[in-house]
Amino acid sequence: MIRPQDLLCPRPEGLYCAPGDFYIDPVRPVDRAVITHGHSDHARSGHGAVLATPQTLDIMGERYGAQFAQAMQPAEYGEVVNRDEVEVTLVPAGHVLGSAQAVVRWKGLTMVVSGDYKRRRDPTCPPFQPVACDVFITEATFGLPVFKHPDDKDEIARLLRSVAQFPERAHMIGAYALGKAQRIICLLREAGWDETIYVHGALERLNALYERHGVDLGPLAPATTGRKKDEFAGQIIIGPPSALQDRWSRRFPDPVAAFASGWMQVRARARQRGVELPLVISDHADWDELTATVDEIRPGELWITHGREEALARWAELHGVSARALALVGYEEEDED
């Protein structure tokens, strides 16, 4: 009788697949790694061989330099790759450009490692694709019923109303540099914002990478000190979250500090960070998406990698799905910066 833990088991380095001898999103350097997506807590440098989507490999190259691993093997979505006796397939996770779930098959057993994911439409990447499986291994970053992300169109509309209401001020949006920033830009374009969007230097290379992969971001310009302060009045500026309260922000006229993150759902979080306009826009599944996904896949077992495991595990048990918290460490709440 084959047990799931014979195929995948948690180790300090990350989830380990013994029959295929590889790790998924290892947090320490290993010989063979499968990487679900380019966020730095999942994609680290210094591995021997890396299997990932071409976009994720490109992102890692941009972050760590071309030699971030000894060997890189791109796998398109849906392509079956063999690792010893194990079949690995990457399928879309809907999280950021290139993000994938790792589907691992061995001796008739199917396990899916979701990586980070969401179920909403995202103009920068293909949608999450549910895969029937024996064990679904999910994240639970927003695994509490308080997290119910509103429609991102409404959040963007609120931002644009504020821009119209305060034409003498700049609107400065803190957004995670990989994925969130580009999604916000695309959403602004879809809402009809055709003006130049000013960006912090930390975003420039990833913006260019997204454009190379066919994501049109429209007119962008660096938010440099060379400009006069009032040139930024009525404009939208995007920077990494850490820049919101940084001296960098002083170059803008009386900026409205906005922050695009799932954490902004909780007022105390917004207040702590001095955010005046919280935008509840997340690249993770909210509570309803997490529970709906479990309900849709109905796996034999649910494993939870990181986040608020206890609440999701309880929900699963109440709904007849046996659940297990892996409590993997090393995956930060990325929007925390």
Add this chain to the structure above:
Amino acid sequence: MRAFAELLDRLSLTPSRNAKLTLVRDYLRDTPDPDRGWALATLTGDLTFDAAKPTFIRKAVEERMDPQLFWWSYDYVGDLAEAVALVWPMRPGANREPELSEVVEALRTATRAEVQRLIEGWLDAMREPRERWALLKLMTRELRVGLSARLAKQAAADLGPVPVAEVEELWHALHPPYEDLFAWLEGRSEKPTSDNPGRFRPVMLAQAIDEAVDFAKLNPADYSAEWKWDGIRVQAVNERGVQRLYTRTGDDISRTFPDILDAFHEDGVLDGELLVMRDGKVATFADLQQRLNRKAVDAKLMAQYPAAIRAYDILAEGEDDLRTLPFCERRKRLEAFVERQHTPRIDLSPLQPFSSWPDLADLRAAPPEGDPQIAEGIMLKRVDSIYEAGRPKGPWFKWKRDPFLVDAVLMYAQRGHGKRSSFYSDYTFGVWTPSPEGGRMLTPVGKAYFGFTDEELKQIDKFVRDNTVERFGPVRSVRAEPHAGLVFEVAFEGLQRSGRHKSGVAMRFPRINRIRWDKPPREADELTTLERLLEQIEAR
């Protein structure tokens, strides 16, 4: 309701006064009657109903979801109304989202059981957590969005625009949802009449005198002087059987001071200082605080802290509006009026004769009753000035007494809010105390976040960043040793004993007077300096 929820949400996170004003003004402009009127009444605190208890809502939510999951959620969020607003499972199509006016109507008139049923139905229907949050905060009357009633009235006045004083004077003749007010502000009808007894009259304020410029231009013979008492400014109204006591912003505090209102036996409107007075002597501000912020008072409290008005102006007497008379005429009417009331609860702020500005400077240096804490300085009023709402330039000046000063050492700095959020702009400073090891250590004595220029703020901010010892969230501890650190000359208005502060003293109104880049911390003051000052104050 959705627009109102968005307004509350933004107000609660917006630090700047001007931005708040814009948010409220735009809301009032874009929202139809009667919703905007109910919203305005909510913001000014003029909407009264019995607050619903939040306990029933907890029960209701636990009927709709697993109590353990709710408990984890509540524990994470920390605020019951917010947690419920976030977790409440929506029932699409269950109901229609309510308008603000429907909600207000129900809260004011329905029975408690009906209100609970209605609220559950609305929560089911609302699509956004923000809206549910606003509903629950409204229902429990816990709208703390950091907006004064005056600012809300200013936002309404800006619709005209008309001076806010006009709205304030009308205010007590108006009733929510204020359709007549909006009709007038938008030019659709005449100004509503304000001739109702007991109304608030917007107050006249003084400008701070600029010693270097103003005295040279002013003739001492044109002005009369009196002490600027350190209580709170009030307006007492006794008119056709209606008695009211208002703060200078028009908040009604009548219920807290029945002893004062009972002392009137003639119709009139007085402008004066609310003080605690025992046998004609002014007590400390700390005593007055025992009477303020109380919802109810009893005979014992009134006897222990007897309140009184020290009157300095009269705005109406009998049927006559006196505000267009010159100050010297009003003063005569005031003196006669106070005399006739013949009560220890109302006395007169005496005029202080002087013949020249140096004369006045001497007076200012010799505080009344020998106590620098009962007056903040001197008021100057042009003898021919009419009583004009707002802060007109020229007729009235205040000349504050020099503050107390102490040299203290910067110990902690915290990030500011809004415009200042990229700066370390809130400072905790300390003075030297004996340490257990026999040496000296710094003990915090106060906090200040203004008194410096933008340029100085940048310099202090840089100092903080360059001399950080430790960080705790938004706070940094700053190097503060005998030979290295930053000394502030801190100005403050008074000193009180305080059990809440480690140092045992609390300063009133501290601010950074000067930055002493030249002074090493070892030369900063010791706590004994403050303790001596406190003893002097208490010994009088």
